[in-house]
Amino acid sequence: MYLDDKLVEIEHLCCMAHAGSKFKYAFELGNDKDAEYILRCIGELYNLEREYETVF
Template sequence: MWQSRQTITNRFEKGARFFKEVIEYLKNNCLEKDSVVNYDETWRCAKMASKFWKRHVWCLVNLQARVAIYCYEDGARGCKVLKGILEGRVLRALQTDGYNVYLYLDDGMLDIDHVCCMAHAGGKFKYAVEIEH
């Protein structure tokens, strides 16, 4: 069955509004007040304009609320993305790896406890032992 371009566009817009509300709901549950959130980023190759680009995806996990959400903010990895996702939230603690953007959290960007990930810390100790034998 043939459908006009406008009909298809309208359906995509309606679906986008629906998913935007779902994502906001999940984000609000994941970043609810006084929660402990694990936060990390990873990268993937994305094909854009017939070229492959390195793009970053941020993952937020709240074990108590049993919510995990992935945030894609134009594939960026900087402090602006971190601030945009967390700004205005009142978390008890944020657990992260050693990526230096998280240091901005401790410089007054957000009033939360910044907790380092022990799995990442353990990896650093293992690396130090390998170097020193």
């Protein structure tokens, strides 16, 4: 996963859209209640983001 030894201490992150898509898949595949909860949380973050964009 790392390109060289210098990147070992770097944390790899992904955007909420990519993370959310994994939970969406889990929910659609098996109606996973934990995935549904995480999707609601991500949705709340997106709502806050939209709200803050209008304020700032």
